Each structure stands twice: as structure tokens, then as C-alpha cells.
Amino acid sequence: MKNIAIIFSILCAHLLSAQNVYLNKVEKTNDNSDKFLYKKDETETSAIYLGEAEVRGFSKDDAMVFSLVYKKAKEIGANTFVIKPFENIDGSAQAFNPSNYKIALYYTPKEKLKVQEGAMYIFASSEKDQKININKRDYIISPRSFLKLKIVPGEVYTISTKKLLGSTVKVQPKTNDDNLYFQISSLKVKSDNSGIGGLNLKSGDIVGLEKSYAEFLSAIYKEDKQ
Numbered sequence: 001m002k003n004i005a006i007i008f009s010i011l012c013a014h015l016l017s018a019q020n021v022y023l024n025k026v027e028k029t030n031d032n033s034d035k036f037l038y039k040k041d042e043t044e045t046s047a048i049y050l051g052e053a054e055v056r057g058f059s060k061d062d063a064m065v066f067s068l069v070y071k072k073a074k075e076i077g078a079n080t081f082v083i084k085p086f087e088n089i090d091g092s093a094q095a096f097n098p099s100n101y102k103i104a105l106y107y108t109p110k111e112k113l114k115v116q117e118g119a120m121y122i123f124a125s126s127e128k129d130q131k132i133n134i135n136k137r138d139y140i141i142s143p144r145s146f147l148k149l150k151i152v153p154g155e156v157y158t159i160s161t162k163k164l165l166g167s168t169v170k171v172q173p174k175t176n177d178d179n180l181y182f183q184i185s186s187l188k189v190k191s192d193n194s195g196i197g198g199l200n201l202k203s204g205d206i207v208g209l210e211k212s213y214a215e216f217l218s219a220i221y222k223e224d225k226q
Contacts, residue, residue: 019059019099021068023075025052030077030107037073039215040080040106041114047106050076052084058099060126066216069103078105080113083219098144098220118176120157122147123183123209123217124224130184132206133160141184145224146217151176159206167206181214183207 053072084102085093124130124141131140160168185205
């Protein structure tokens, strides 16, 4: 009986902390086959407002949250979004709260999408500071934040977690027509399947991100200007 009570308490705590995404408003729907969901250029006036989604509850699994947001956006044919802060009584915007925020959903014609700026984005994991080295310069990125660095076409960029069991990635952008997106993951511990026994440790991975997910992270994370 005691075990059942403990399991019930854990389940209730999980439900209370779970993150859900709801469609609050649907002004209209749009029929399109666009697979992407990008940040809308706030100066773009030709975008069509379709509706609003709301995120309630906090989750460390940002990929799962994005998946839920993406599904709601595609239900009404949206391909672009803007994070909408809640307002104070005086009409001023509240500070962003990752546990509860609204997302305005739009359809933006492809020819009106924002031109890339030729930048490299490096996102920290959501749990701890991440130390990285880019072209022999050290950076420490705080949880739920990112670096944004200008890239020069033709230049080689070496990104390293600077640890014995960490990762190193080299990239050489040919043009500045596209941004580069990477995320630094935390320490990983997994079972050793080699048959010898023991554990495999990895001090950090550098993972390339798809643009839609990266733009979502850049909207809900804070830019760390160093």
C-alpha cells in the first residue's frame, strides 16, 4: 500500500511539471506543404496571422517541446512564429518565462522569408554551463543560452569541448547564405556493450541542429554576448 502511495505521488508530481502545448486561438488556416517552422522577421508585413499557441509547464526536453509546438503549427498551416511575452498590468512586456509563454503562428510566403546572416550559433544544454573552444578561444555558455558568432566564408572553424573524452568538429562555410547551428551536450554515461564490462564515459558531444529546431531554441534561450 505504501509503495502504491509513493508511485501515485511521483505520478502526480510528473503531471504537475509536464509541459503541454495548446492552440488558444485559430483565426484562419492555411493549406501548405512547408516542412519548416522558422522565426518570423518582425518587420515582415506580408505574413498572415493564423493563430496562437500557448506552452504551459516546464520541461528540460526542449526537442520534445519543439515537436509539440511544430505539430500545433502544422495543424493550421503555419510556417513561421513569434514568441509573445505576457504583459504586466501597465502593458509592458514581462520577462520570458520558460514555464509559460505564447507563440504567435503565421504563414509567410517563401520569397519573404528572412535572408540568412552568415552566423554560427552554439547552444548550451539546458542543465549546466558548457565550456568550449572555438579557434583557440575559450567560451563558457550558461544553461539555456547560446553564442552567436559571425562567420567568414572559406575560414575553418574548429569547435572543441576541450576535454579528454570530448568532441571536436571542424567546419568551413563556403558562403554566408546559411547559418550554422550546433548544441553542446552534457556528460554522458552508458553501459559498455563490448563484452568487457564497465561503463563508457563521454564528456560532451557537439551536435549539428536542424534549422527549425535551432531557431526555436534561439527564441526561448538567451543570447550570451561575450
